Amino acid sequence: MSHDPDCLFCKIVAGQIPSRKAYEDELVLAFHDIHPWAPVHVLIVPKQHIAMMSELGDEHVQLLGHMSVLAPKLMRDLGVTNGFRTVINTGPDGGQEVYHLHMHVMGGPRPWLKG
Numbered sequence: 001m002s003h004d005p006d007c008l009f010c011k012i013v014a015g016q017i018p019s020r021k022a023y024e025d026e027l028v029l030a031f032h033d034i035h036p037w038a039p040v041h042v043l044i045v046p047k048q049h050i051a052m053m054s055e056l057g058d059e060h061v062q063l064l065g066h067m068s069v070l071a072p073k074l075m076r077d078l079g080v081t082n083g084f085r086t087v088i089n090t091g092p093d094g095g096q097e098v099y100h101l102h103m104h105v106m107g108g109p110r111p112w113l114k115g
């Protein structure tokens, strides 16, 4: 499985940097964002290093499906009952800061959500 030794989220996946884990299986890790934008803000990341969404190929279809199916289950497990938002930022103009693919999953009471 590809691993970039200079990548922050690869280090989190490897346990070299601590995180507050929400879920883990053989394909993905989910952990709480260090600067949450919402009452519940989790990042779902593939364990393999993929820099961003624009690098995805047909071989990643199952992985992305897995992440999408996991998001609502995670929110339910974390007590989010009234909906949530998912975001994947891609590239500089997409506001991406960490170049290891991740899905933001944000839930909780709505006043935080503008626009």
Ligand code: 5GP
Binding pocket: 008, 017, 019, 020, 031, 032, 033, 034, 035, 036, 088, 089, 095, 096, 097, 098, 099
């Ligand atoms: P991006 O802008 O790349 O889509 O989002 C990166 C996210 O990673 C940001 O929401 C930021 O708060 C989060 N983040 C950055 N560094 C760390 C870290 O060391 N630990 C955790 N848990 N989250 C981080």
Ligand code: ZN
Binding pocket: 003, 004, 007, 008, 009, 010, 011, 048, 049, 050, 099, 100
């Ligand atoms: Zn990485």
